[in-house]
Each structure stands twice: as C-alpha cells, then as structure tokens.
Amino acid sequence: MNMHRIRASEPIETSDRLSPVAGRAPALVRELASNDRERLLTHFRALDKDDRLLRFGQFVPDHVIENYVRTIDFTRDTVFGVFDHQLELVGVGHLAYLPAEGGKRTAEFGVSVVESARGNGIGTKLFERAAIRSRNTHVTMLYMHCLSHNSTMMHIAKKAGMKIEYAYGEADAYLTLPPADHTSIISEMLQEQAAVFDYAIKRQAHRTAQIFESLMPSSIAA
DSSP states (O other): OOTTSOOBSSOOOOOTTOOOOTTSOOOOOEEOOGGGHHHHHHHHHTOOHHHHHHHHSSOOOHHHHHHHHHTOOTTTSEEEEEEOTTSOEEEEEEEEEOOOBTTBOEEEEEEEEOGGGTTSSHHHHHHHHHHHHHHHTTOOEEEEEEETTOHHHHHHHHHTTOEEEEETTEEEEEEEOOOOOHHHHHHHHHHHHHHHHHHHHHHHHHHHHHHHHHHSOHHHHO
C-alpha cells in the first residue's frame, strides 16, 4: 500500500481563488521536521474510520499509521502542518517526490484535517503551500489521487485547473506547474517566516497559560 497517495480526510474548503473562508483568519502553514513525528502520530490517530478511508484510500489500523509516520523521510519529502492554540496539529499535508522521468519531476500530495478544525480553509492553504513548494523545487507536475466520490477534493482540483481522470471509483488529478520565479521564492519564504512566528507566539501563550494554571488553587482550577 502506498501511504503517500493523496486522500483528503476533510471536505477541503475552496473558493474560486483557492483562498480561506471569507472573514476568517487564514491558516498559517509551517514546514515540519523529524522532531514533529509524535505530533503527526497524534494527528493521524485522531482520524476516525471514514477520515482514514478518505486519506489513505482504505481503513488503516493504528499500527499501519505508526509505521507510515515512522518511515516518513523528511530529507526527501516535505510535510506541512497547521497548529492550533494548544500546539496540536489540526491539518497536515504530505508532499512526496516521485522518481524523475526524462528530466521531469512529479510530486504527490496528501492532506488531512481533523474534524474540529474544518471550515477554516486549512485544506486549501495546505494545497497552496504544496503547489508553491513544488514549483520552487523544480517539480513540473503536481499529482493527487482520491476517491471519486470526494466531491470537495474534486472541486479543488477543478478550480486549480487540474486534469482529472476517473477509473473504478477513484480519480487522479494532474496540475502542470510553471517554473519557479522571484515571486514564488519570496512568497514561500514569507509564508514560512509568518508561520514560524505564529507558532512561537502560540507556544509562548501556551506556556504562560500552563504556568498560571499551575499557580491557581486546585479548587479554582477545577
């Protein structure tokens, strides 16, 4: 089983410009590293049966998810995350680079968002970040695979101008990417800086809250 295949475990929120839901703060997407494995594991374990079906194409038990997380190669692939105020991963995007063929590079994208965080444009922002990273790493084709009844995933693929092929209840979507340019490089750099800064603020706020909670009398804290 290819655990990198794209399956969206949320209905991915979309608009004509692949932007977050109007009137809501945009999700900030941060690149993850190997020291985030435990948070990744917690995120995927939180997905219920239906969400796991959409994300991986079939129901996968915890031990398969554990193996998947343990074997993610952060030196080869890129994994993105969106954190909530409790520093928990509420959205994860996995960009897996496939072997180059004839000088052309293809990357495959998978996404999941926990139920409590849906409706905030997180899936869309993860897709956008994956697309710009693909451009900046000389990927010429962004590939996604999902169940064909995942109407919202199909919607985002269509809005992105992806070529979609259907077969046996599944769908493959392909997006030809333009080469990287000064704008794409600067844009990704600024997005990452904003996400790192946002995470630092959330971490400090979380630690402060923990300190105040520890100082409160147990009767009040309860």
